[in-house]
Amino acid sequence: MALPKGTTMQFSSEQHLDDAVLEREFTLGEIPGILWTPASAPAPLILISPPPLGLRKMYPRLVARARQAAADGFATATIELPGSGDRPRLPDGEQALADMRRAMEAGEPVSDEIIDALILPLVDKAVPEWQAALDALLALPEIGGPVGYSGGVISLGTRLAVVEPRISAAVLFAGSFIPRAMFEEARQVSIPLHVLLQWDDEGNDRQAALDLFDAFGSKEKTLTANMGGHTGVPEHAGEAAAQFFVRHLK
Amino acid sequence: MALPKGTTMQFSSEQHLDDAVLEREFTLGEIPGILWTPASAPAPLILISPPPLGLRKMYPRLVARARQAAADGFATATIELPGSGDRPRLPDGEQALADMRRAMEAGEPVSDEIIDALILPLVDKAVPEWQAALDALLALPEIGGPVGYSGGVISLGTRLAVVEPRISAAVLFAGSFIPRAMFEEARQVSIPLHVLLQWDDEGNDRQAALDLFDAFGSKEKTLTANMGGHTGVPEHAGEAAAQFFVRHLK
Numbered sequence: 001m002a003l004p005k006g007t008t009m010q011f012s013s014e015q016h017l018d019d020a021v022l023e024r025e026f027t028l029g030e031i032p033g034i035l036w037t038p039a040s041a042p043a044p045l046i047l048i049s050p051p052p053l054g055l056r057k058m059y060p061r062l063v064a065r066a067r068q069a070a071a072d073g074f075a076t077a078t079i080e081l082p083g084s085g086d087r088p089r090l091p092d093g094e095q096a097l098a099d100m101r102r103a104m105e106a107g108e109p110v111s112d113e114i115i116d117a118l119i120l121p122l123v124d125k126a127v128p129e130w131q132a133a134l135d136a137l138l139a140l141p142e143i144g145g146p147v148g149y150s151g152g153v154i155s156l157g158t159r160l161a162v163v164e165p166r167i168s169a170a171v172l173f174a175g176s177f178i179p180r181a182m183f184e185e186a187r188q189v190s191i192p193l194h195v196l197l198q199w200d201d202e203g204n205d206r207q208a209a210l211d212l213f214d215a216f217g218s219k220e221k222t223l224t225a226n227m228g229g230h231t232g233v234p235e236h237a238g239e240a241a242a243q244f245f246v247r248h249l250k
Numbered sequence: 251m252a253l254p255k256g257t258t259m260q261f262s263s264e265q266h267l268d269d270a271v272l273e274r275e276f277t278l279g280e281i282p283g284i285l286w287t288p289a290s291a292p293a294p295l296i297l298i299s300p301p302p303l304g305l306r307k308m309y310p311r312l313v314a315r316a317r318q319a320a321a322d323g324f325a326t327a328t329i330e331l332p333g334s335g336d337r338p339r340l341p342d343g344e345q346a347l348a349d350m351r352r353a354m355e356a357g358e359p360v361s362d363e364i365i366d367a368l369i370l371p372l373v374d375k376a377v378p379e380w381q382a383a384l385d386a387l388l389a390l391p392e393i394g395g396p397v398g399y400s401g402g403v404i405s406l407g408t409r410l411a412v413v414e415p416r417i418s419a420a421v422l423f424a425g426s427f428i429p430r431a432m433f434e435e436a437r438q439v440s441i442p443l444h445v446l447l448q449w450d451d452e453g454n455d456r457q458a459a460l461d462l463f464d465a466f467g468s469k470e471k472t473l474t475a476n477m478g479g480h481t482g483v484p485e486h487a488g489e490a491a492a493q494f495f496v497r498h499l500k
Contacts, residue, residue, distance in 0.1 A: 199464070199473070210460070213475070214449070222487070223449070223475040225463070236497060237472070240490055247486060 003029050003128065009136035021070040023063070028133055031087070033079035035137065036066035042144025043075040044249040045137060047130060047167075049151030050078055051176075052122065054085035065150070068238070072246055075143055079133050081153070082125040090121050100177075104203070115177040123155050130156075131164055138166070146249045150241070154195075154212065155182045161189045169248035170194070171241045174209035175201055175230055186215035193221040194244040196237060201230040253279050253379065259386035271320045273313070278383055281337070283329035285387065286316035292394025293325040294499040295387060297380060297417075299401030300328055301426075302372065304335035315400070318488070322496055325393055329383050331403070332375040340371050350427075354453075365427040373405050380406075381414055388416070396499045400491070404445075404462065405432045411439045419498035420444070421491045424459035425451055425480055436465035443471040444494040446487060451480040 007029040014024040020039045025032065032055060037043060046069050050058040055078065066076040083090040096117035103110045137143050146168040151157040157172045162185055174197045193216055197209050213223045222244070226237050257279040264274040270289045275282065282305060287293060296319050300308040305328065316326040333340040346367035353360045387393050396418040401407040407422045412435050424447045443466055447459050463473045472494070476487050 199471075219477060220484075221449075221477055222484075223473070225473040225475075227469060227471055234470075234472075236493065239493075243486065243489075 003132045007132060009033075009133075017063070017067065019067060019070070021067055023066075028079060028129070028136060031079050031129055031133075032085065033077060033133060034062070034066075035075065035077045036063070036070060037075045037142050038070035038073055040073055041142040043073055043142065044145035044147070045143050046074050046076045046148040046150055046245060046249070047134065048076050048078045049126075049130070049149065049153060049156055050081065050084075051152035052081045052084045055080050056085060065238070068242055069245070072242055074148075074245065074249065075137075077133065077137055079129060081156075082122055082129065090125065092117055092121065110177060112180055116179045116181070119153070119155050119177055119179050120181070122153065123159050126153075126156050127159050127163060130160060134164070134166060148245050148249050150245075152176070154209075155179060158182050158186055158189060158212075158216075161191055161193070167191065169245065171196065171244060173233075174212065175204050177205070178208045178212055183212060183215045186212055187217045189216050189218055191218060192244075192248050193218050194241055195221065195223045196233060196241065197223060197225040198228060198230055198233060199225045200227050203230060253382045257382060259283075259383075267313070267317065269317060269320070271317055273316075278329060278379070278386060281329050281379055281383075282335065283327060283383060284312070284316075285325065285327045286313070286320060287325045287392050288320035288323055290323055291392040293323055293392065294395035294397065295393050296324050296326045296398040296400055296495060296499070297384065298326050298328045299376075299380070299399065299403060299406055300331065300334075301402035302331045302334045305330050306335060315488070318492055319495070322492055324398075324495065324499065325387075327383065327387055329379060331406075332372055332379065340375065342367055342371065360427060362430055366429045366431075369403070369405050369427055369429050370431070372403065373409050376403075376406050377409050377413060380410060384414070384416060398495050398499050400495075402426070404459075405429060408432050408436055408439060408462075408466075411441055411443070417441065419495065421446065421494060423483075424462065425454050427455070428458045428462055433462060433465045436462055437467045439466050439468055441468060442494075442498050443468050444491055445471065445473045446483060446491065447473060447475040448478060448480055448483060449475040450477050453480060 009026050009028050011024050011026045022037045024035045069076045083093045099114045147166050148169045149167045150171040152173045154172045154174050161170050169192045171194045195213050259276050259278050261274050261276045272287045274285045319326045333343045349364045397416050398419045399417045400421040402423045404422045404424050411420050419442045421444045445463050
């Protein structure tokens with residue numbers, strides 16, 4: 001575990017949203033997070049991993065998904081990724097980002113070395129944090145039942161699906177670079193998966209996303225590809241992902 | 251048009267299914283067909299093209315889809331494909347089928363020539379028949395509103411989507427051989443599409459299916475890939491296809 005033993009969850013604020021959802025900000029050691037719970041308790045939990053853009057920036061989209069999940073009877077929680085928001089940058093993260101931008105601006109492919117440097121340290125650091133968050137969340141009386149994961153960094157979701165047996169089903173967004181090592185890890189995934197791909201996402205390696213989907217060992221896996229660019233996931237695709245959780249977490 | 255001018259639709263039998271769906275068999279010239287209508291009228295219409303295995307053999311699956319569609323307020327209709335069921339075989343169809351089987355048994359790829367011979371004459375003959383069926387169906391007072399197409403021979407659906415402006419949205423099953431010419435036709439398709447692919451369908455050319463999906467000119471298109479083999483489309487995928495029609499035909 002990357003967190004000091006005994007790290008506890010501290011709630012720092014709470015507010016009732018207009019639709020009977022309780023929103024509470026918390027910290028887990030130095031890591032900020034948000035928990036949304038519906039009126040019905042105990043509720044199954046969906047962990048929502050944001051893209052690495054910071055919780056504050058992603059809040060409008062996160063709260064919209066939390067409200068939809070609450071309407072389906074689910075609690076949701078998220079924590080800030082390592083290196084995002086106000087958290088300290090990862091040691092070599094800025095260099096990897098700069099290398100990536102330089103390659104893309106030069107119209108060159110982003111090399112495997114850059115992808116590894118960009119993604120693997122993030123996944124290595126984030127996984128024990130999400131597991132610690134899960135420890136703390138599952139200890140709350142208002143959380144119970146199976147756990148789902150819904151995430152924007154597909155390598156993080158892949159690793160969590162392999163190492164964290166408490167996660168029963170996952171929605172993965174295939175929109176980020178995929179280190180070579182993840183294709184091997186993907187073969188070890190066995191939980192039901194619902195993978196979202198934006199077909200015309202120009203900055204994304206579509207073939208790598210299709211190869212990763214093919215590699216997942218899960219007997220039950222669905223790929224849903226849509227148009228609309230990286231951020232243009234259509235509403236009906238969000239609804240289908242929500243229905244996936246209703247099928248698997250209820 | 252392949253049908254003699256003035257060919258009319260003749261109803262030959264009718265029965266009420268237990269759930270308030272009226273099932274009527276009909277003939278359109280020599281072509282047998284079935285029409286299912288819900289209690290609510292006029293209803294939008296979904297044309298369901300069966301796989302080329304004969305209406306009698308496909309009846310259980312067709313009626314299940316017709317009932318689901320009726321519950322959503324849709325009428326559905328199907329006609330026997332050229333060369334299927336009791337209809338006369340296509341002149342070179344048996345030869346093309348035998349060539350295909352020989353190639354597959356020898357573990358060889360099915361050549362473009364065989365695929366063309368197997369699919370193109372079927373599409374050429376079927377398209378005007380489906381258009382004639384549409385003429386007759388839209389003349390019925392209980393049918394009204396937009397028309398959807400849901401079909402098992404993806405080249406037939408592709409051609410119909412290009413040439414038949416009365417079809418507003420289509421669900422296509424990517425599970426059959428695709429002649430080279432269809433990739434060019436696909437670029438001319440502009441209606442919303444919902445494409446179903448069985449990822450582990452061993453007899454299907456998955457790459458060709460992905461290439462065809464990529465080629466479709468529609469701004470709004472969804473690919474949904476699942477596991478379960480050629481005939482194992484999961485129930486949730488059928489429901490998602492039904493929701494696609496609700497979004498586009500209501």
